[in-house]
Amino acid sequence: MSISLKIRNHFKTSLTTQQKQKLKKFQALKFRGLQGFIYQILFGSNLKVLSLIYNSDKWGTHWYAKHYETHLAHLRKKKLNILEIGIGGYKDPQDGGGSLRMWRTYFPKSRIFGIDIEDKSCHDERRIKTFKCSQVDDDALEKVLEEIGQIDIVIDDGSHINEHIIHTFKFLFPKLSENGIYVIEDLQTSYWQSFGGSSDNLNRSDTAMGFLKQLTDGLNYAEYRLKNYEPTYFDKNIVAIHFYHNIVFIQKGLNNEDSNILS
Ligand SMILES: C[S@@+](CC[C@H](N)C(=O)[O-])C[C@H]1O[C@@H](n2cnc3c(N)ncnc32)[C@H](O)[C@@H]1O
Numbered sequence: 001m002s003i004s005l006k007i008r009n010h011f012k013t014s015l016t017t018q019q020k021q022k023l024k025k026f027q028a029l030k031f032r033g034l035q036g037f038i039y040q041i042l043f044g045s046n047l048k049v050l051s052l053i054y055n056s057d058k059w060g061t062h063w064y065a066k067h068y069e070t071h072l073a074h075l076r077k078k079k080l081n082i083l084e085i086g087i088g089g090y091k092d093p094q095d096g097g098g099s100l101r102m103w104r105t106y107f108p109k110s111r112i113f114g115i116d117i118e119d120k121s122c123h124d125e126r127r128i129k130t131f132k133c134s135q136v137d138d139d140a141l142e143k144v145l146e147e148i149g150q151i152d153i154v155i156d157d158g159s160h161i162n163e164h165i166i167h168t169f170k171f172l173f174p175k176l177s178e179n180g181i182y183v184i185e186d187l188q189t190s191y192w193q194s195f196g197g198s199s200d201n202l203n204r205s206d207t208a209m210g211f212l213k214q215l216t217d218g219l220n221y222a223e224y225r226l227k228n229y230e231p232t233y234f235d236k237n238i239v240a241i242h243f244y245h246n247i248v249f250i251q252k253g254l255n256n257e258d259s260n261i262l263s
Pocket of ligand 1: 055056057058084085086087088089090091096097098099115116117118133134135136157158159164
């Protein structure tokens with residue numbers, strides 16, 4: 001047996017689980033910076049590959065990476081503040097964080113923030129900062145925003161509970177920067193009762209899809225033939241909504257084009 005194999009076996013058998021975890025984290029931290037740099041050079045603009053490398057579920061489990069590329073590729077080299085809700089790994093504090101590192105490599109000049117109901121601070125690294133905070137705790141979110149400043153992209157990959165998705169959108173969308181983008185993943189829960197969704201009534205405004213479908217009418221509020229209609233904040237500040245299988249991209253901007261009908 002080679003000497004290196006002997007040493008490895010020795011560590012494997014003599015270290016406690018906690019020590020092994022610490023060692024794993026040390027090794028990860030030591031090489032992550034260099035790894036990230038190499039991945040950026042080799043695959044920097046290929047989100048599908050980055051998703052697989054970083055063990056995010058945005059490609060392979062789900063097929064979201066191609067849609068992210070469509071909507072975010074032109075922003076790659078910009079200096080943005082990006083917030084992802086849901087860091088991954090649930091109760092395990094060491095687990096998750098893959099998508100945060102994926103975004104950091106894909107957006108080489110941006111700062112990446114993550115919130116999760118669990119403590120994920122072990123994923124704090126250069127250009128990555130995590131916060132322990134529920135997506136429906138407005139006070140905690142407000143404090144997070146105070147620290148981050150203005151956000152340019154929000155990705156909701158958190159609890160996927162319909163009420164939470166809608167609540168967080170209503171709270172965070174108005175705080176997005178002028179031309180910000182708001183993404184919601186895993187919209188399948190909109191049809192699942194266990195998450196507060198429904199398959200029987202597809203237009204219920206308390207399901208994520210029902211709520212989002214109502215926003216699409218708002219794109220055309222200038223055409224409503226209603227006296228005294230007061231456009232909502234969302235009517236006036238959403239310029240596009242792109243739906244794909246289980247994911248939506250909502251583009252913020254001034255929706256102030258007049259109706260083209262004269263009478
Ligand atoms: C699907 S995982 C996120 C995966 C990660 N974004 C990725 O692409 O690899 C969902 C995460 O959301 C967190 N979560 C659940 N409820 C939450 C809430 N109310 N607020 C914030 N995070 C929540 C869970 O702890 C879990 O880590």
